[in-house]
Amino acid sequence: MTWIAKPRLHHPTLARNSLGYTRRDYEGKVSTLCAGCGHDSISAAIVQAFWLMDIAPHRVAKLSGIGCSSKTPDYFLGPAHGFNTVHGRMPSVLTGANLANRSLIYLGVSGDGDSASIGLGQFAHAIRRGVDMTYIVENNGVYGLTKGQFSATADPGSVSKKGVANTDGPLDLVGLALLLGASFVARGFAGDKAQLVPLVQAAISHKGSAIIDVISPCIAFNNHAGSTKSYDYVREHNEAVNQLDLVPSRNEITVDYAAGETVELAQHDGTFLRLHKLREDYDPHDRIGAMNYLHEHQARGEVVTGLLYVDPAAQDLHAGLETVETPLNLLSEAELCPGAAVLEHINSSLR
Amino acid sequence: MPVTDARTVPAAPLEAVNDFVVKFANVNGSGSASANELFARAILRMGVPVGPRNIFPSNIQGLPTWYEVRISGAGHLGRRGGVDLMVAMNPQTWDDDIAEVDVGGYLFYDSTRPLAATKMRSDITMIGMPLTEICNSTWADPRQRQLFKNILYVGALAALLRIDMGAIETLIAEQYKSKPRLLEPNVQALRMGYVYARDHLPAIGLSVRRSNAVGDRIFIDGNRAAALGCVYGGATVCAWYPITPSSSLAESFQNYCHKLRIDPASGRRRYAVVQAEDEIASIGIVAGAGWNGARAFTATSGPGISLMSEIIGLAYFAEIPMTIIDVQRGGPSTGMPTRTQQADLVACAYASHGDTRHVLLFPEDPHECFEFAASALDLADRLQTPVFVMSDLDIAMNQRLCAPLAWSETNRYDRGKVMSFEQLEAGTDFGRYKDVDGDGIPWRTLPGTHPTRGSYFTRGTSRDAYARYSERGRDYVDNMERLLRKFDTARSLVPPPVPNASHRPTTWGAIYFGSTAPAMREAVESLEQAGLAMDILRVRAFPFSGAVREFIESHGPVFVVEQNRDAQLRSLLVDDFGLDPARLVPILHFDGTPITARFIVGAVKAYAHEAGMPT
Ligand SMILES: Cc1ncc(C[n+]2csc(CCOP(=O)(O)OP(=O)(O)O)c2C)c(N)n1
Ligand code: SF4
Ligand SMILES: [Mg+2]
Numbered sequence: 001m002t003w004i005a006k007p008r009l010h011h012p013t014l015a016r017n018s019l020g021y022t023r024r025d026y027e028g029k030v031s032t033l034c035a036g037c038g039h040d041s042i043s044a045a046i047v048q049a050f051w052l053m054d055i056a057p058h059r060v061a062k063l064s065g066i067g068c069s070s071k072t073p074d075y076f077l078g079p080a081h082g083f084n085t086v087h088g089r090m091p092s093v094l095t096g097a098n099l100a101n102r103s104l105i106y107l108g109v110s111g112d113g114d115s116a117s118i119g120l121g122q123f124a125h126a127i128r129r130g131v132d133m134t135y136i137v138e139n140n141g142v143y144g145l146t147k148g149q150f151s152a153t154a155d156p157g158s159v160s161k162k163g164v165a166n167t168d169g170p171l172d173l174v175g176l177a178l179l180l181g182a183s184f185v186a187r188g189f190a191g192d193k194a195q196l197v198p199l200v201q202a203a204i205s206h207k208g209s210a211i212i213d214v215i216s217p218c219i220a221f222n223n224h225a226g227s228t229k230s231y232d233y234v235r236e237h238n239e240a241v242n243q244l245d246l247v248p249s250r251n252e253i254t255v256d257y258a259a260g261e262t263v264e265l266a267q268h269d270g271t272f273l274r275l276h277k278l279r280e281d282y283d284p285h286d287r288i289g290a291m292n293y294l295h296e297h298q299a300r301g302e303v304v305t306g307l308l309y310v311d312p313a314a315q316d317l318h319a320g321l322e323t324v325e326t327p328l329n330l331l332s333e334a335e336l337c338p339g340a341a342v343l344e345h346i347n348s349s350l351r
Numbered sequence: 352m353p354v355t356d357a358r359t360v361p362a363a364p365l366e367a368v369n370d371f372v373v374k375f376a377n378v379n380g381s382g383s384a385s386a387n388e389l390f391a392r393a394i395l396r397m398g399v400p401v402g403p404r405n406i407f408p409s410n411i412q413g414l415p416t417w418y419e420v421r422i423s424g425a426g427h428l429g430r431r432g433g434v435d436l437m438v439a440m441n442p443q444t445w446d447d448d449i450a451e452v453d454v455g456g457y458l459f460y461d462s463t464r465p466l467a468a469t470k471m472r473s474d475i476t477m478i479g480m481p482l483t484e485i486c487n488s489t490w491a492d493p494r495q496r497q498l499f500k501n502i503l504y505v506g507a508l509a510a511l512l513r514i515d516m517g518a519i520e521t522l523i524a525e526q527y528k529s530k531p532r533l534l535e536p537n538v539q540a541l542r543m544g545y546v547y548a549r550d551h552l553p554a555i556g557l558s559v560r561r562s563n564a565v566g567d568r569i570f571i572d573g574n575r576a577a578a579l580g581c582v583y584g585g586a587t588v589c590a591w592y593p594i595t596p597s598s599s600l601a602e603s604f605q606n607y608c609h610k611l612r613i614d615p616a617s618g619r620r621r622y623a624v625v626q627a628e629d630e631i632a633s634i635g636i637v638a639g640a641g642w643n644g645a646r647a648f649t650a651t652s653g654p655g656i657s658l659m660s661e662i663i664g665l666a667y668f669a670e671i672p673m674t675i676i677d678v679q680r681g682g683p684s685t686g687m688p689t690r691t692q693q694a695d696l697v698a699c700a701y702a703s704h705g706d707t708r709h710v711l712l713f714p715e716d717p718h719e720c721f722e723f724a725a726s727a728l729d730l731a732d733r734l735q736t737p738v739f740v741m742s743d744l745d746i747a748m749n750q751r752l753c754a755p756l757a758w759s760e761t762n763r764y765d766r767g768k769v770m771s772f773e774q775l776e777a778g779t780d781f782g783r784y785k786d787v788d789g790d791g792i793p794w795r796t797l798p799g800t801h802p803t804r805g806s807y808f809t810r811g812t813s814r815d816a817y818a819r820y821s822e823r824g825r826d827y828v829d830n831m832e833r834l835l836r837k838f839d840t841a842r843s844l845v846p847p848p849v850p851n852a853s854h855r856p857t858t859w860g861a862i863y864f865g866s867t868a869p870a871m872r873e874a875v876e877s878l879e880q881a882g883l884a885m886d887i888l889r890v891r892a893f894p895f896s897g898a899v900r901e902f903i904e905s906h907g908p909v910f911v912v913e914q915n916r917d918a919q920l921r922s923l924l925v926d927d928f929g930l931d932p933a934r935l936v937p938i939l940h941f942d943g944t945p946i947t948a949r950f951i952v953g954a955v956k957a958y959a960h961e962a963g964m965p966t
Contacts, residue, residue, distance in 0.1 A: 029820075058806060061643070061798040074808050074820070081798035082808040083642060085635070086665050092590075092632040093662075096639025096647060097798070099588050099623045104643075104799050122635070125628040324619040328587040329644035329797065331621055333764050336585040338611040340758045346579065347755040350569035 018054045026051045028078040032071070038190030038216030038231075039069050039138045043076045045193050046107070046136075049200035050077065053246070055105060061097055062107045065090040065119060068145045069111035069138035069216070077107075088119025091126035091135070095317070098131055101327040102318050105204060106133040113143045116152040116171045123173070127180040127209045132316035134203040134210045137173055138190070140218035141229035148221030159226035172298065174308060177211040178291050183314030184210035185290070186307045189234050190217065194243075195305060201246035202307065205271045208314035215303060239297050241282040241306035247272040284310050364476055365455040366556035369399050369424030371435040373508075376448045378441050379407060379416040386501030387418040388750070389522055390508060394422055395570060395752065396518040398562040402428035402869065404749045404945060407689055415444045424564050428716075428752055429869030432949030436512075436557055438504060445470065457555055459504070459511070478552055480507055485547065489540075499540040506544025513558045516545060569717075569755050573746035574650075576717035577676055578603035579756060580724025581648055582611055585764050586674070588647035590625045590636035592655060595689055596744040597678035600650035601626075630655035634662045634673070641672045642809065644769065644797040646728045648674035653682040653695045656702060663737050664703025667834075668811045670784070670793065672731035672738075672767070675699075676724060679743040681943045690943030691744035693865055694915035699739045700893055700923055705812070706831060710841050711739045711893040715868035716746060718753040719891075723846070725758075732767040734841055735795060743914075745866040745945040768794040775804040783807045783818035784830055791836030838894060845892035848899050851875070857884040860906030861938075861955075862899070864890045864920060867912055867946050874951035881952075883959060885910075893923055900928050903935070908962075910955065912938040914946050 014022050026047040031040050050057060060080040064070035066087035073082040085093045094108045115123045115137045126135070141154040148161055152171045159165050177185045184206040188196040196214065203210035215234050217223045223230045283289055290309045297304045324331075365371070373390075377383035384405070391403040402421035421431055436457045439448045452458055454474045460466075462479025471477055482503055486496040509516055520538055527534040578600050581589070591601040605624045612621040627633040633649045640647035651659070656677055666673050677699055681690040700709055710730060712723040723740050731738040770781055775796070781804065784793050793816075796805035807818035812830065815821040851872070853859075863871045868889055875887055888902045903909050903924070911921040918937040925932050938954040940946040 056802060058802045059799055063639070079803055079806050081796070081806050083639075083669075084808065084810040085638070086661050089631060089635045089662060092627065092635025093639035093642070095625070095632075096588060096590065096636035096641070096645075097643040098639070099625070099636065100640040100643035100645030100647070101797075101799065121628055122632055125632060129625070318623075321623045321625075322620050323623050324614045324617060324621055328621070328623065328640075331585075331587060333585060335614075335621055336587065336612070337583055337758075337762075337764075340760050342611065343579075343583070343756055343758045347567075347569050350571045351567070 017051055019056055021051065021057070023047060023051045025079065026057050026077055028073070028075040031075040033068055034220050036219040037068065037144075038140060038214075038218070039072050040075070041190040041193065042136065042138055042196070042214050042216055043072045045196040045200055047076050048193070048197045049204065052197070053201055053204060055204070059103075060105045060107055062109065063090050063094045063097065064109040065111070065114035066145070067111035067114050067143065068218075069140075070109060070114055072138070073107075073109050088114050088117070089122055090114065091119065091122035091131070094133055095126055095129065095131045098133065098317070099321075099323070100329045102132070102323065102325075103327050106131075107204075108133050108135040110135070110137050111144070111151070112137060112139040112141060112153040112173070113151040116173055120152070120171070124176070124180050127177060127182045127211065129317045130183065130208045130315065130320065132207055132209070132318070134200065134206075135212070136200070137211070137213050138216040139173065139213050139229065140216050140222050141227065142218050142222040144218045144221060148218075153229075155228040158228045159224075161221050161224060172294070173211070173213045174304075175291065175294055177213075178287055178294070178309055182211045182309070183208035183311040185309040186210075186212045187303070187305045188212055188214045189238060189303075189305055190214055191231055191235065192238070192305070195240060198244045198246050199307060202244060202310075205246060206310065206314070208311070208316050234303055237302050239302040239304045241279050241293070241304060241308065242284065244307055284308060363455050364457070364556045365435050365453065367435065368558050368560050369422060369562060371422055371557045372431055372433060373420045373422065373436045373438065374434045374448075374451070375418040375420075375438040376441045376444050377416050377418065378443070379414045381440075381501070382498045383416070383440065383501050384418070386505050387420075389519060389526075390505050390514075391420050391750075392522050392570070393509070393514050393519040394420075394559050395565055396522065397515050397559055398565050399424055399559055400426045400428060400564055400752050402430070402751065404430065404745065406944060415441050422559065424562055426564060427869060427873040427948070429871070429873055430945050430947040431873065432947030436555075438508070440504070449475075457557065459508070476553070476555060478511070478555070480504070480547065480552060485543065489543070495536070499536070502537055502540040503544035506541040506546075507548035507552065509541075510545045510548035511552060511555050511557075513560070515561065516541070565752065567755055568752045570750050570752055571717045572599075572748055572750050573714070573717045573720040573742050574600035574678065574748065575603045576756060577650070577720040577724040577740065577742060577747070578607055580721040581674075581728070582607045583721070583758055584646065584725030584728035586646045586648050586728055587622050588625075588637065588640035588645045589622070589649065590627050590633040590647070591649050591651065592627050592630045592633050594652045594655055596680055596748045597650040597652050597655075597676065600676060600678065600747065630658040631662065634659035634675070637673045637675075638662050638666050638671050641666070641731070642669070646672075646674075646732070648676060648724075648728065650676040650678065652678050652680050653698065656695055656698055660703045663709070664705060664707050665811060666737050667703065667707045667709065668705070669809050670735040670795070672735050674724070674727040674731050674738050674740065676727075676740040676742060678747045679741065689744070691866065691945055692914050692941060692943065693741070693743055693867070694917075694919065694941070696741065696893075696915070696919035697917070697922060699741065702737075708838050708894075709737050709739055710734065710845060711741050712846065713741050713864040713891050714746065715865055715889065715891075716751050716753040718756060720746060721756045726846070729765040730841070730844060733765050733844060734792060734837060735767060736837070741865060743866050768792060770794045770796045770800070770805060772801050775801040781805050782816045784814060784833070785816040786833050786836065789836070790840040791833050791838070792840060793833075842894045842896055845894070845896070847896050848891055848902070849889040850898070850902065851887045851889070853879060853884040853886050855879070855884040857886060858906055859883065859885040859908060860902060861885055861887045861910040861912055862890060862902070862920070862924070862935075863887065863912040867914060870946050870948045870951060871912060873948035874955070877948065877952055878955055881956070883955060885955070890920070893927070895924065895927050899924070903928070903930065907934070908936045908958065909934060910936045910938050910958075912946070912951055914940050916941045
């Protein structure tokens with residue numbers, strides 16, 4: 001697949017994309033997370049995706065909530081402005097940022113505690129509004145940063161490191177996102193970069209709320225036998241529905257796939273998603289079908305991954321609000337202030 | 352038609368021209384609001400100032416509601432206290448309403464059904480008019496009967512108080528300009544009421560006489576004015592969640608933008624309004640927009656402030672401009688919320704966890720709601736911090752006569768210290784939290800400005816002057832001390848206090864703010880007539896300027912007059928200046944109704960009496 005095609009150079013980090021950036025330009029500070037944390041793998045996938053997509057890193061705004069996962073925006077895209085907001089409220093802050101300047105690319109990073117517990121309301125409402133963003137939930141089934149309490153995505157029966165079994169029902173963010181009308185819904189696994197990088201690419205090029213739930217094992221608190229979010233469990237129970245490439249419109253890609261196994265989806269920005277169907281019965285345009293598929297496999301204990309649903313013709317919040325093309329933060333005083341004469345007119349209507 | 356019977360004779364009926372209080376007692380949802388407003392506006396059109404106030408329940412239909420109109424040729428727009436003429440249209444509240452009328456006053460009521468003698472008072476003039484009977488015999492449609500009953504009493508009041516019928520009819524014509532079908536029956540009902548009163552009701556001692564005391568003033572409610580201030584001040588993002596008494600502010604902003612902020616070329620909008628899922632999301636949206644360089648605001652009330660607190664604190668530490676218009680009400684829960692108070696001062700001044708201090712502005716009327724909403728947007732950008740406009744229900748939801756809204760063509764938005772691409776390109780040193788010129792305000796950059804310079808990671812407090820992650824104690828302390836310097840800078844940027852010296856030398860002083868202003872001014876006048884001269888100072892912002900301290904130091908006693916239980920402004924004064932609390936004498940009104948001049952006069956006189964002064 002295109003994204004893993006090793007550059008011919010000896011130092012892979014020095015390969016340049018069409019803008020002349022190396023992968024290093026997409027990196028950030030050195031991570032302070034536990035060695036082996038799934039979140040770091042996701043950061044690497046994000047670096048790779050943006051580099052591959054030839055997006056100038058400073059044109060991205062990266063926002064997060066609070067948690068180990070939410071710390072990661074400091075560890076990628078150094079030249080981009082980042083905002084570590086408060087616990088569970090990244091979606092609203094991102095919404096505001098997006099309203100202020102629609103010309104940037106918005107990346108929201110969150111955790112399962114951040115999005116499924118304290119922030120469930122904001123997760124839902126940002127999706128309802130169709131905020132144009134890539135929203136990545138780094139899902140480990142626990143609160144990593146506060147040392148291992150169960151989050152709302154923990155499966156019943158999964159056992160904490162301290163030996164306590166979870167009895168509460170789980171929230172499945174993918175199922176919820178489908179229900180809430182998200183126009184792009186995918187699930188990845190931190191341990192499967194081959195699948196994850198193109199999912200991130202596709203989400204970035206999607207116009208609307210693109211949700212990716214990424215199973216991301218916490219090696220400190222939730223990677224033991226008995227956990228349903230461990231590397232071993234997910235590897236054994238992963239049910240991938242498709243593999244995909246993102247094909248930039250300007251690059252002619254000449255990969256041959258047998259008809260019937262490949263679907264091409266035109267994206268809003270002119271790129272194509274090329275889906276290699278691993279399951280013949282899977283149609284990513286069918287929201288209800290996706291929900292059924294998800295639930296059937298969930299019932300069997302399988303974790304469905306891949307692009308579950310996409311609406312390539314989706315529109316975002318700005319379309320609904322009918323805002324001008326010029327970013328609101330660039331509008332001049334002359335464009336904003338109606339002036340003294342208009343005010344005089346208003347005054348005289350109030351006498 | 353039956354002739355009215357119910358007139359008992361009081362000792363000395365009140366007599367007044369252009370100086371009295373009329374109160375309407377109605378049932379919510381009966382259509383009385385627009386008739387009552389018509390009454391107030393007609394008097395305004397006669398050049399006589401009026402100060403009307405709604406006192407309404409938090410439901411849509413069925414509960415009692417009152418509309419009190421202060422008529423004052425002298426221009427007192429606050430509540431005076433007491434009632435000279437009660438228009439008692441609600442049998443449910445009859446007992447309280449009749450009890451409220453001043454001795455010698457008047458009560459106008461619907462005499463269709465006879466009232467027991469025990470329901471009357473002999474020390475006031477009772478004026479009965481069979482409104483229901485007239486309506487029932489004139490109109491068949493029940494809805495019309497109800498609506499025209501209101502117009503009918505407006506016509507009757509016009510006859511009783513000698514209000515110019517021409518003024519009322521002009522107003523009705525303006526109101527039904529686009530619905531001429533409704534014009535005629537309304538005028539008919541008005542005239543019917545007028546003629547009946549003229550022919551059947553006794554003359555009374557209260558009257559309105561044409562004057563020219565209104566001048567070029569306008570009549571507008573504070574929420575609309577504040578919304579216009581946000582339009583003029585350049586706000587492009589508004590996020591809000593409905594809550595009385597602030598909702599009409601966001602709705603007005605949207606309406607005005609719809610007229611004034613459409614890009615002529617594309618027809619698209621130069622603004623974004625989001626009705627969020629709650630106040631946490633509202634303030635989150637405002638924070639994100641402010642971080643990204645758009646002027647953003649929210650309008651809310653006390654419960655909303657509680658929910659917003661965490662993000663307000665983040666914005667204080669992360670130094671994000673945001674404007675919060677808090678329309679204060681009684682709290683918590685429902686019921687008192689549709690009453691007015693000034694009880695969010697402490698909650699807003701110190702909103703959030705950790706050491707925080709926020710800038711508050713106190714508008715006195717719609718004119719200042721406009722002015723302060725616009726200047727809050729400037730101050731927020733200049734100071735890179737949350738700025739609160741502390742309105743309240745009394746100002747926000749009542750139409751108030753005030754100076755015309757003012758905008759100078761030479762006004763320029765102050766966008767504050769935002770480092771440009773050119774500055775970064777030229778190699779200007781950028782430390783996000785670095786105080787380069789001693790005012791405590793650092794430079795900021797907006798996302799997307801420069802490919803390699805000026806980006807930073809925004810977080811709460813764990814950072815050094817260059818926004819690098821740091822948990823060192825020294826870095827934390829330096830940052831916190833800089834934030835205090837910034838707060839001191841705010842002192843000189845916020846609107847200064849407005850002094851009003853007594854005509855006679857005195858050491859007595861009073862400090863007041865916001866919606867207390869008109870009642871305070873009237874109280875001071877009447878105290879001076881009673882021999883108690885007092886200098887007064889209206890504070891318009893927190894932090895307080897040095898002039899406030901000087902006023903306190905040069906006076907004694909110093910009263911602090913406010914509309915809350917806990918003397919919150921007094922607490923802020925004590926805290927900001929490190930004062931001995933005993934220097935400040937609280938005068939507190941907090942029953943949910945707007946403070947009255949009589950209340951203030953009573954409190955000051957009681958103090959004087961206790962101090963052994965002749966009053
Ligand atoms: C209002 C609030 N409550 C509680 C916390 C404490 N807290 C910090 S991170 C966290 C949980 C994070 O869990 P998750 O989002 O799953 O992130 P992870 O660390 O697992 O990546 C909590 C409860 C907080 N920061 N703010
Ligand atoms: S505690 Fe868990 S989630 Fe946090 S850094 Fe360590 S492994 Fe990652
Ligand atoms: Mg987690």
